[in-house]
Amino acid sequence: MGNTPLHRAVFWENKKLAELLLRRGADPNAANEAGTTPLHIVSMGDQCYDLAEMLFEICDQRNLTLLVDARDNSGNTPLHLALKYSPLDKESAIKLLLSRDADPNSANKEGSTPLYIVCDNYYGDQEDDVANEFFEICSAQQWTIVVYARDKLGRTPLQLAVTNLRPRLVDVLLNRGADLAYFVFPTAARFAEGSGPERCNVQLGLVSGLLGCVERLGQAKYELVLDDVLAIMQFFADRGVYDRTADPRVYLHYGFDKEEDIMKKVRIQKDVTLHESTKAFDYASYLKLANWREWRNLPAEPVEVCTWHLCGIMCRGLFGRWAEYPFWELIHYRLPLECCRMIVDGLANQDLMNICLTIKGLSQNGP
Structure with missing residues (x-):
């Protein structure tokens, strides 16, 4: 008016x-x-x-x-x-x-x-x-x-x-x-309020974008604390990054024997498979991959498998490092740290999050 x-x-x-x-x-x-x-x-x-x-x-x-x-x-x-x-x-x-x-x-x-x-x-x-x-x-x-x-x-x-x-x-x-x-x-709630970019592969964009930010902060000498890592883990959990709903029979349906076969047969360039591309990828490369338009032209189930696999690769390093000592503490140091690392390496990202949540709860409640 x-x-x-x-x-x-x-x-x-x-x-x-x-x-x-x-x-x-x-x-x-x-x-x-x-x-x-x-x-x-x-x-x-x-x-x-x-x-x-x-x-x-x-x-x-x-x-x-x-x-x-x-x-x-x-x-x-x-x-x-x-x-x-x-x-x-x-x-x-x-x-x-x-x-x-x-x-x-x-x-x-x-x-x-x-x-x-x-x-x-x-x-x-x-x-x-x-x-x-x-x-x-x-x-x-x-x-x-x-x-x-x-x-x-x-x-x-x-x-x-x-x-x-x-x-x-x-x-x-x-x-x-x-x-x-x-x-x-930011807290997990703050991340949920963000206006993050709309990408062809949303989950891949979320993980590579956030972990890319963490990498940049680390290069500037910012040191994460457990609460920061838990905020990342919780945000990813809230956005379904750890979920895997595809039926294992999806491999057979599309002519694959196992998960790795999908990665080896999906091509992001004429001579480069998804499996080959991840060997030398950094977070910036994953972020570019999240905008790869061909995601929209692939069947939903293989896309989910690839996304779950790629997100798992990216989360693994950060989550594993932060879960090692909490796991060691939870078992009361009964095993050598090297053995704990081997056990942690075999756990799912959701399990690593649960370990960190448990140790956080214990620290708040006291002995």
Whole structure:
């Protein structure tokens, strides 16, 4: 409600009409009942750059100041909205707004700065490039971005990046000065709230994305504690990563003798089988594999078997390391540690989680 003709013209991305209205005296800073100005509306559209450039040019010609940091009723500036909604040519749009002195550190009513929007938003892997571009533009214009501030929920941008399973973004933030002293590892509930990427193979994306984030944090000298590992284990359990519902007869139905045969016959490239590809894969490679479009063209049962197998491979190292000493403690050190490792190596990931949960419960309840 309360929209002016200029609001409507830019909403429908009618550039000629908007230009005519502006040259005939329309107020470029008029706000509707939601506090939304024409620039707010422009910043949410596909033609954000073209329309915003036109608004600025005509305002310059009329010697008017276009309020680049005007806030709507939620406290959002046009820069917040461009980062959140504008899916096309986003880099050009934010570069224009920042060149016109938009404040990259302004916080809305939730305490979210534009950087929070970048970290909590996900249109695809290109969104991580937007984050890097955002820092590059701000640096070129001598803006200092606050990378460790907290929103009203106490979250830092780095925590949002991990919550949303974005290892590349974690790299960007750490390289730009994110301080691990301000970082709190997300809980399983926080991970469940995340807007993680939609990938062709969802389970594979969840596991490789989160473990990729853990790997990046470790490279920056962050040390996991048992609660962190349990949060990972519980999140994976809640998302069914350990579930395996495919009937073993699926192997015979599709002409396979056992699970490994499926891995050896499914090809992700002309000369590379799934089994061969996993021998030298890191988490980043698994993350790319999660976007392999051919997952959608394979029968559901073999896909489940492959996914279960690949996720198991990825979880194994972290879970096994964290279950060794708790298992040793649970058997009261009656076996050598090397024997415990051999036993742990033969356990399922769900069993490893149960071991860690048991030792956590004992530590809370006391001897």
